[in-house]
Each structure stands twice: as structure tokens, then as C-alpha cells.
Amino acid sequence: MAQVSLNNIRKIYANGYEAVTPTSFDIADGEFVVLVGPSGCGKSTLLRMVAGLEDITEGVLSINDRQVNHVDPADRDIAMVFQNYALYPHMTVRKNIGYGLKNRKIPADMIESKVQEAAKMLNLTDYLDRKPSQLSGGQRQRVAMGRAVVRDPALFLFDEPLSNLDAKLRHQMRIEIKALQRRLGVTSIYVTHDQVEAMTMADRIIVLNEGRIEQIGTPAEIYHAPASTFVASFMGAPPMNLIDARLADGQIMINGNTALAPAQGTGAITLGIRPEDVEIHDDAPIHFHVDIVEELGAHRLLHGQLADQDFTIHVGKDVAATPGATRIAIKPDCCCLFDPETGKAL
Amino acid sequence: MTNLSNTTIAAPTRRIRWSRLLDHAVLIAGSLFLLIPLLIVLQTTTTTDVETMKNGPQLVIGSQFDDNLKDAMVKASGFSGENTGMSMLINSMILGLGFALGKIIIGMMAAYALVYFRLRFATLAFWLIFTTLLLPLEVRILPSYEIAQKLGLLNTYTGLIVPLIASATATFFFRQFFRSVPEELVEAARIDGAGPVKFFIDILAPLSQTMIAAMFIIMFVYGWNQYLWPTMITTDEDMYTLVRGIKQITQDLEGTNIPEYGRANMLALIAILPPVAVVIFFQSWFVKGLTESDK
Missing domain, CATH: 2.40.50.140 (Nucleic acid-binding proteins)
Known part of the structure; x- marks a missing residue:
């Protein structure tokens, strides 16, 4: 479990483009925070900086009061679910889920029991010996989730994990992810451009626009008292x-x-x-x-x-x-x- | 529209189409053109040299196949008596395998560096590698020989293989393939705690299987059929490869002896078989590797 703290985090790309202006916020232990905004608003960049997949140009990122700006992604105690799942196509579901554990030199019998446990939690037990190509979109999504939960990380990062699913499945997975996060109580950051996902899943929403935070608040606050016309028109369908x-x-x-x-x-x-x-x-x-x-x-x-x-x-x-x-x-x-x-x- | 569909339905009797007949004639002629020499080789390996000398190629299958095979594999030729068919086959195998595997490993590693590491001038480096396609061995044979000779690589397997394995073709194909592997896989692997070496071995290499198979076929056949470089670099008879050794046997044609038709053709047959086997074995992968990208 973890608190995450961003202090004046800023991202400027090599070509001079400022993707994220200095941004600060804190995430409490066990909180589900959704970063939402239109494409190109810097939400993914922000998430990738937390993950360690992008360098932080300026500012301090701490996870559990430990500054992690220059810590390798593998050592940040995080797990990430990608938009296109990023499953290893040549590995079975079992190996996909266990790969992160194997790299951390955990004994094979322990990996197996942890994989079984994660698979049970995600209804994947029957599919452990299949390859990702033999799974449906929703099952692949679950494998990606399994890969994240099996490591028992301090922080979950979700990068638009539902946008490749059809509407019905998206609705179902939305509930599943939320329920899983509740059950495990793991601090989570979830990036989406879908304001319905943001409203339904978040404990707290952070609305981003052009690399700036427009508003931070609970779904109700964001909806009923938008801090700007941007938030007012972005959140809600039809908009305000x-x-x-x-x-x-x-x-x-x-x-x-x-x-x-x-x-x-x-x-x-x-x-x-x-x-x-x-x-x-x-x-x-x-x-x-x-x-x-x-x-x-x-x-x-x-x-x-x-x-x-x-x-x-x-x-x-x-x-x-x-x-x-x-x-x-x-x-x-x-x-x-x-x-x-x-x-x-x- | 209506007329057109009516005519096709109302013509159930298949008429002979002359163009089709012509197509087949051309194809059959082509196949015969390719097959007959092979059949002659095959026939010659079954008769004695004297018979072949007297009658030329025939339609009869003789009984000398075993003897010719034995001759070809174990009978020594040349002065030293060290290059038998067996030793040449082994040398060819070492050259073919070393050449193919070397090229694949070097090509993969070069492509890995070019695609996944933030090298300065990576594009420039790639195009420099690519331009070496314009400089085949034949163009640079003297300097290459000079270097190999100065390094003391004459008459060694190292000298036979290493100077040939730098490969622009393999680097190019692997680079294109690696670039089509989704970025997220690298990122997922990083978060899963896989470093560059682990990512290469655990993820990139298995994903490249079909590509590796395709490269293996091309490069094995290419290496197996090398003639010029082995001729330059090996002078010891026990280092001769098959492709080179056959020629030595047929040299006897100029002498007064009866040429060893059976043995020479048997060696030719043996020289053909491994590349054919490799192609047949890897064929389905080959097509997949060059056309599909299964990610």
C-alpha cells in the first residue's frame, strides 16, 4: 500500500514541447484516482512518469516518502496495465502472469501458488495453459490484470485499459476492476479519456487539459461544481x-x-x-x-x-x-x- | 450483366482452352529442364564409370549405388589422402551452420542495438551497414584475404566463417521486425523486471522465431554454396568443402584415366541434399517469417 506524492512534476520533451506543466498532488493510501482529459492533455505522460517509463524533467516524485525519480520501473513496486494489454504473445497465460515473479528470483512453487491464486481471483483458472491469441478481449484484459495483482504491488497504474473492449464488456470490466481494487485496497492511478469511467470508478478525479490540472475533486464535486468551463463541458454527457x-x-x-x-x-x-x-x-x-x-x-x-x-x-x-x-x-x-x-x- | 452470367451457366461442357494448354506446356518444359540434369546425376550414381563412359546417361538403373556411395564418402582423393567425402561433408556442414547462425546472431544483436537503444547516429550506422550490400565479397576479396591471412586465419574454420558473417541483409530484416514489435511489450517487460539481456532472450528471440527460421534457410543455403571464399582461404585438403571438392574430382577428366563419374555425381547429390532438406523442413516457417508478423 502506498501514498504517492507529486511535487511540481514537469515534463518537457527533447523537442521543447511541454507535455506536463509543473503539477502537484498527493494520493492517499488505498485511493483510486482517475486522471481524465482529452487526448494530448498529458495524462498518459504523467502516468508514465510515475511508472518510470518517462524521465521526469523537473520536480520530485515520491512513493511512500521515498523519492523515486531515478529508480528503475522494476524497483518502484508498481504494476501497470496497458491499453493493448502488452501480453507476451509466445507465453502461456501462466507464464505471462508469473514472468514478473520469475525475474525477481521467487522460487517456482511459490510462483505457481501465487499464479493460481491470481487466476482464481480473475476467473482465469481454466485458461492458464492458453496463449494470449486464444483468448477473447475480456480474458486478455484479465490476464493483464492478473500480471499486475500477482506481484502484490504498492501501486497499480492503468493506462486506458478498457478502450479496446466493446461497450458491454467495458461496462462489466469497469465494475470488476473497481471491485478488485476495493478488495485489495491497493492505491491506484487510472488514466482514461472516458468521462463515464472517470465518474463511476474514481474516489477522486483529476481533470487535465493541455498539461495543466483543471480540477481535483470527488466525482460529485467535479460534476456539480466544475472549476472551469472546460471541466463543465468535458464531464457529463450531454455536457453542461x-x-x-x-x-x-x-x-x-x-x-x-x-x-x-x-x-x-x-x-x-x-x-x-x-x-x-x-x-x-x-x-x-x-x-x-x-x-x-x-x-x-x-x-x-x-x-x-x-x-x-x-x-x-x-x-x-x-x-x-x-x-x-x-x-x-x-x-x-x-x-x-x-x-x-x-x-x-x- | 444478365447475358454474361447466362453464358457462364449455360456452358457446362468444358472446352479445351488453348491458352491453358500452352501454359502447361511451358510449365512442363521448365520442370523437365530443371529435373533432367538431376535425373542424370541420379542415374550416373547407380552405374560404373566404365558404363557411363561407354554409353553415356541411360534409362537403366544400375546396381552400383552402394559402391559409389562408399567410394564417395570414404575414398580419399588428392595427394594427402585426407579429404574424403565425409570430411568434406562435415566441413560444409560447419561452414553452412556457422555461416547461418553467425549471421543470425550478429544481425539480431546489431538490430537490437539499433532499434532499442538510444544510440547516437543510429540511423547513420544503419545506413552504413546497409550500404555494405553494395560491396559483396567479390569486390573486397583481396583486402579480406589480406586481413584473414595476417590474422593467421588461413586453413581454419574461423577464417572460413567469421569474415563472412557480418550481414546487412539479416540486420535489415531483424531491424524491420523489431520495429514492428509493440513498444508496450518493452515497457511491460521493464516493469516486470526484465533487463535488456532478459528481454532479448525471453521475449524478443522467441517472438523472432519465424524470422530466424527464414533467415536460417537463406543463410544456410548461401553459406553452403560458398565457393570463392573457401577456395581462397583453405589450401589444406582436409579443410575442403563439398562444393569445392567435387570440382577436384572432375578435374581428372583431362587425364588418361576414366573419370570417376559415379563418385563425382554421388558427391554432387550429397551436396544438394542438405540445403534441400533445410528448405523443406523450414518452408512453412519461411513463408510465415517473411510475410506474417504474429505479435
């Missing part, structure tokens, strides 16, 4: 509605004269409203024009115009909806205000 508005007379005004909700301050703002924080009433105060109704079974998405700006509303399946004019109300305390210049939350 962001519209231009103005503060005046203790109210949020759009379209010059429609008051949406009470708020203090003056001047132009960007207003963020989650699609599900809106109710449809015939006698509600705000005009909304529905252009398209997206039927999703359990709920409906209404895409339309609010004060001539694109706006999406999420309603339950019991709310009837047809294109055309309707009236809406914003649920209380559901408005996020952002600075229109910097995009930061106010």
Missing part, C-alpha cells in the same frame, strides 16, 4: 449547457430582460446549467424552443434554443415532449457561474 448571460439587480439575466435565477454581482458571465437541472412547466417563466427530440428509452434529450443560444434539456421518459415552443424553469441552486474571459468558476 454554457450560455452567455449577465448579472444585474441580483438576478441572472439572459436576452436582456429574462431573469433566470437569483445571484449577486454585476457584469457579463458564462452561465452553466446541467441538462437535467431544468424542469418543464406550462406556467414556467422561461421560453424554450425545442428543435429536436432525442429518444433514449430511459430518458429524452431535448435540443433547442434558449435566448437564441444552443441548449439541451434532459427529461425523464414520463415527460412528453414534442418539437416547438415550451416553457422551462431552472431548479434552485443549480446555476454555475464562470468568468467569460478566463472560463474559471466565479
Whole structure:
């Protein structure tokens, strides 16, 4: 088990590109932290620096209060699960799982018992003598997990481990990984670009953009109180509605004269409203024009115009909806205000 | 469209297509062209030299196969009496195997260094190696001989093999193959605690199996058939290889004796068999190695 501490970690590639700006955060013992962000945001680079697969340009990385900047990946007491599994194609599942132990000069009978234990935990016992090419995607994924758990490391690193699986399997493996991590209580860092994975799996989410941390928080904090318009639009599907508005007379005004909700301050703002924080009433105060109704079974998405700006509303399946004019109300305390210049939350 | 499909369906009787017949004629002629010399060799090994001298190649299979085989394998030739067919076969084997294995090992290690280590000027080094393809042995035979001679390598297996094993071809093929091995495998191995040597032996070498087999065939046959370099570097008769020794026997043609047709052709046959066996044995791997990449 381990605490991990990143202190002003920075990565500049040989060509001068700064992939990660100085970044600091701490991960508590047993915590499941998800690094999420769009491609090229530096999340994988950050993970690979923790793993020791990339050099750290500046800053201090410690695992359990031991500075590991220049420690070999094999000696950091970590295990990593790769996006394409990186199984050794010529080795059986048994050998794949046991290879890390074998290199650490652990006696063969002990390796065998540890491999058996890991295989049992991951339902791989029947497949131990197969080669990776004879396994399905989900099974390969499990072997990759087995290779990680068998070593009983202090820290798990996951680099987009589910992105090669189909949607159904991804859903299932998401739960399995989370359950396994809970059971073993191993500190984990998980990199993904999928905000659903981030929301569902994380104890804490770190949202990255262009090599910077946009926000660190629990899934609920990230979702309900995004620190910037970037986080607001990246997390959640459909994303938070962001519209231009103005503060005046203790109210949020759009379209010059429609008051949406009470708020203090003056001047132009960007207003963020989650699609599900809106109710449809015939006698509600705000005009909304529905252009398209997206039927999703359990709920409906209404895409339309609010004060001539694109706006999406999420309603339950019991709310009837047809294109055309309707009236809406914003649920209380559901408005996020952002600075229109910097995009930061106010 | 409709017409076209109708005609194909409505023509169940197979007519002889002249173009097809021509194709087969060409193929058959080609096969005969390649096979007849082999058959002549085979036939000559079964008759006595006198019969061959008198009648030339025939369709009859004689009874001298055993005698000719014995002659070819154990009868000494030359002045020293040290180069029998057996000794030449062994020498050829050593040359073929040493040449092939040496080239594979050197090529793999060079490619490993070029692909996996952050060498300065790695690309330049690679292209320098590659340009040696333009300088085959025949071009540099005098300096090569000079060096081998000064190192005292004449009439040794080392001298026979080592100067030939630097191989741009093998380096090139292994480099291309290693570059197609996913980066993550290296990283996974690093995290699993495998150093460069372990990674090479435990992971890269087994992954290269098919490639190694393909290289082995090419290089073994190439090494087996070497003529010029062994002729230069070996003067002791007990160092002669088969390819070189056969020629020595047929030299007798100019003399007044009856040439040893049976023995010479038997040696030729023996010289053909190992490369053929290697090709047959490794054939499926060979195709796989050069076309597939199983990762």
C-alpha cells in the first residue's frame, strides 16, 4: 500500500514541447484516482512518469516518502496495465502472469501458488495453459490484470485499459476492476479519456487539459461544481449547457430582460446549467424552443434554443415532449457561474 | 450483366482452352529442364564409370549405388589422402551452420542495438551497414584475404566463417521486425523486471522465431554454396568443402584415366541434399517469417 506524492512534476520533451506543466498532488493510501482529459492533455505522460517509463524533467516524485525519480520501473513496486494489454504473445497465460515473479528470483512453487491464486481471483483458472491469441478481449484484459495483482504491488497504474473492449464488456470490466481494487485496497492511478469511467470508478478525479490540472475533486464535486468551463463541458454527457448571460439587480439575466435565477454581482458571465437541472412547466417563466427530440428509452434529450443560444434539456421518459415552443424553469441552486474571459468558476 | 452470367451457366461442357494448354506446356518444359540434369546425376550414381563412359546417361538403373556411395564418402582423393567425402561433408556442414547462425546472431544483436537503444547516429550506422550490400565479397576479396591471412586465419574454420558473417541483409530484416514489435511489450517487460539481456532472450528471440527460421534457410543455403571464399582461404585438403571438392574430382577428366563419374555425381547429390532438406523442413516457417508478423 502506498501514498504517492507529486511535487511540481514537469515534463518537457527533447523537442521543447511541454507535455506536463509543473503539477502537484498527493494520493492517499488505498485511493483510486482517475486522471481524465482529452487526448494530448498529458495524462498518459504523467502516468508514465510515475511508472518510470518517462524521465521526469523537473520536480520530485515520491512513493511512500521515498523519492523515486531515478529508480528503475522494476524497483518502484508498481504494476501497470496497458491499453493493448502488452501480453507476451509466445507465453502461456501462466507464464505471462508469473514472468514478473520469475525475474525477481521467487522460487517456482511459490510462483505457481501465487499464479493460481491470481487466476482464481480473475476467473482465469481454466485458461492458464492458453496463449494470449486464444483468448477473447475480456480474458486478455484479465490476464493483464492478473500480471499486475500477482506481484502484490504498492501501486497499480492503468493506462486506458478498457478502450479496446466493446461497450458491454467495458461496462462489466469497469465494475470488476473497481471491485478488485476495493478488495485489495491497493492505491491506484487510472488514466482514461472516458468521462463515464472517470465518474463511476474514481474516489477522486483529476481533470487535465493541455498539461495543466483543471480540477481535483470527488466525482460529485467535479460534476456539480466544475472549476472551469472546460471541466463543465468535458464531464457529463450531454455536457453542461454554457450560455452567455449577465448579472444585474441580483438576478441572472439572459436576452436582456429574462431573469433566470437569483445571484449577486454585476457584469457579463458564462452561465452553466446541467441538462437535467431544468424542469418543464406550462406556467414556467422561461421560453424554450425545442428543435429536436432525442429518444433514449430511459430518458429524452431535448435540443433547442434558449435566448437564441444552443441548449439541451434532459427529461425523464414520463415527460412528453414534442418539437416547438415550451416553457422551462431552472431548479434552485443549480446555476454555475464562470468568468467569460478566463472560463474559471466565479 | 444478365447475358454474361447466362453464358457462364449455360456452358457446362468444358472446352479445351488453348491458352491453358500452352501454359502447361511451358510449365512442363521448365520442370523437365530443371529435373533432367538431376535425373542424370541420379542415374550416373547407380552405374560404373566404365558404363557411363561407354554409353553415356541411360534409362537403366544400375546396381552400383552402394559402391559409389562408399567410394564417395570414404575414398580419399588428392595427394594427402585426407579429404574424403565425409570430411568434406562435415566441413560444409560447419561452414553452412556457422555461416547461418553467425549471421543470425550478429544481425539480431546489431538490430537490437539499433532499434532499442538510444544510440547516437543510429540511423547513420544503419545506413552504413546497409550500404555494405553494395560491396559483396567479390569486390573486397583481396583486402579480406589480406586481413584473414595476417590474422593467421588461413586453413581454419574461423577464417572460413567469421569474415563472412557480418550481414546487412539479416540486420535489415531483424531491424524491420523489431520495429514492428509493440513498444508496450518493452515497457511491460521493464516493469516486470526484465533487463535488456532478459528481454532479448525471453521475449524478443522467441517472438523472432519465424524470422530466424527464414533467415536460417537463406543463410544456410548461401553459406553452403560458398565457393570463392573457401577456395581462397583453405589450401589444406582436409579443410575442403563439398562444393569445392567435387570440382577436384572432375578435374581428372583431362587425364588418361576414366573419370570417376559415379563418385563425382554421388558427391554432387550429397551436396544438394542438405540445403534441400533445410528448405523443406523450414518452408512453412519461411513463408510465415517473411510475410506474417504474429505479435
